[in-house]
Amino acid sequence: xxxxxxxxxxxxxxxxxxxxxxxxxxxxxxxxxxxxxxxxxxxxxxxxxxxxxxxxxxxxxxxxxxxxxxxxxxxxxxxxxxxxxxxxxxxxxxxxxxxxxxxxxxxxxxxxxxxxxxxxxxxxxxxxxxxxxxxxxxxxxxxxxxxxxxxxxxxxxxxxxxxxxxxxxxxxxxxxxxxxxxxxxxxxxxxxxxxxxxxxxxxxxxxxxxxxxxxxxxxxxxxxxxxxxxxxxxxxxxxxxxxxxxxxxxxxxxxxxxxxxxxxxxxxxxxxxxxxxxxxxxxxxxxxxxxxxxxxxxxxxxxxxxxxxxxxxxxxxxxxxxxxxxxxxxxxxxxxxxxxxxxxxxxxxxxxxxxxxxxxxxxxxxxxxxxxxxxxxxxxxxx
Ligand code: ZN
Numbered sequence: 146x147x148x149x150x151x152x153x154x155x156x157x158x159x160x161x162x163x164x165x166x167x168x169x170x171x172x173x174x175x176x177x178x179x180x181x182x183x184x185x186x187x188x189x190x191x192x193x194x195x196x197x198x199x200x201x202x203x204x205x206x207x208x209x210x211x212x213x214x215x216x217x218x219x220x221x222x223x224x225x226x227x228x229x230x231x232x233x234x235x236x237x238x239x240x241x242x243x244x245x246x247x248x249x250x251x252x253x254x255x256x257x258x259x260x261x262x263x264x265x266x267x268x269x270x271x272x273x274x275x276x277x278x279x280x281x282x283x284x285x286x287x288x289x290x291x292x293x294x295x296x297x298x299x300x301x302x303x304x305x306x307x308x309x310x311x312x313x314x315x316x317x318x319x320x321x322x323x324x325x326x327x328x329x330x331x332x333x334x335x336x337x338x339x340x341x342x343x344x345x346x347x348x349x350x351x352x353x354x355x356x357x358x359x360x361x362x363x364x365x366x367x368x369x370x371x372x373x374x375x376x377x378x379x380x381x382x383x384x385x386x387x388x389x390x391x392x393x394x395x396x397x398x399x400x401x402x403x404x405x406x407x408x409x410x411x412x413x414x415x416x417x418x419x420x421x422x423x424x425x426x427x428x429x430x431x432x433x434x435x436x437x438x439x440x441x442x443x444x445x446x447x448x449x450x451x452x453x454x455x456x457x458x459x460x461x462x463x464x465x466x467x468x469x470x471x472x473x474x475x476x477x478x479x480x481x482x483x484x485x486x487x488x489x490x491x492x493x494x495x496x497x498x499x500x501x502x503x504x505x506x507x508x509x510x511x512x513x514x515x516x517x518x519x520x521x522x523x524x525x526x527x528x
Contacts (some may be wrong), residue, residue, distance in 0.1 A: 306342020329351025
């Protein structure tokens with residue numbers, strides 16, 4: 146069945162104006178000023194007049210089999226459901242382990258990614274976890290990346306965190322070597338996705354690594370860089386040298402910077418805006434403050450933060466949207482299948498209401514997954 150999305154204001158994520166989009170067989174077949182349905186066997190017409198149209202969002206940091214577990218067995222967060230992801234406008238994800246690699250494994254992560262793919266999402270994972278030596282499927286980071294279709298890199302490798310493995314510079318070099326090798330042989334992005342904790346060193350280990358080696362800076366993706374002000378200062382320095390800056394949604398203005406504020410700071414700093422990405426840390430644990438219970442990170446917080454930025458007149462819509470579409474797709478090397486509205490790209494299309502940036506439709510592979518903010522396709526065990 147074909148679909149024609151009529152007269153939406155399209156951001157690919159650059160502003161390409163009001164267009165019609167023809168989708169079918171899971172792909173974007175055509176984008177032009179006026180597409181006539183004559184000659185199509187069967188089609189749905191979706192009136193997108195007055196709506197904003199984007200590529201489906203990409204979230205490169207989700208704990209799909211649940212994070213947490215740092216407060217005993219009952220603090221292990223359950224696996225995520227399809228609707229938790231799609232109602233955040235997200236159509237492509239990278240799943241990862243966190244701190245707990247005792248009761249959780251990369252194999253379980255891989256299988257969960259396959260299950261979510263069966264339910265319609267495009268899914269990838271990182272091998273490894275906080276710990277070094279890294280837990281893998283095949284015995285090596287390099288062969289996981291080279292041989293397993295879904296593995297794009299290693300992560301989240303923890304530095305500057307009391308829960309990390311506190312590995313030294315030589316080990317850091319060796320991890321990067323494995324990732325580089327796997328990426329080249331498997332023709333993958335080969336990224337080192339880093340959890341940067343509250344530790345006082347911040348990004349210093351990464352600066353040291355880059356100083357002593359010739360690794361391409363683009364293969365490192367440090368995350369949570371808005372978690373505190375000191376770390377964010379380092380992030381701006383890192384970005385000015387051409388490094389990726391991944392900030393985490395849902396951050397409050399207490400110790401760190403919220404997404405909107407961090408985004409503004411990066412855009413005003415003169416750093417290449419294509420280096421900025423936003424991820425959710427969804428389904429991970431949010432440590433409780435002053436004895437309160439730990440919370441669960443929501444993928445939806447990514448959508449809420451981005452919607453807030455899209456509504457902010459001081460921020461340009463294409464630059465905001467790129468942080469969850471094109472910029473992520475390029476660094477993961479899944480562009481132009483993902484992250485862009487373009488002939489031949491996958492038909493993952495997010496249509497938002499102009500007035501409140503609520504979800505009008507989310508199409509994944511050309512099928513409707515969210516309608517008027519509600520998930521219309523559910524996962525196998527989802528209510
Ligand atoms: Zn993390």
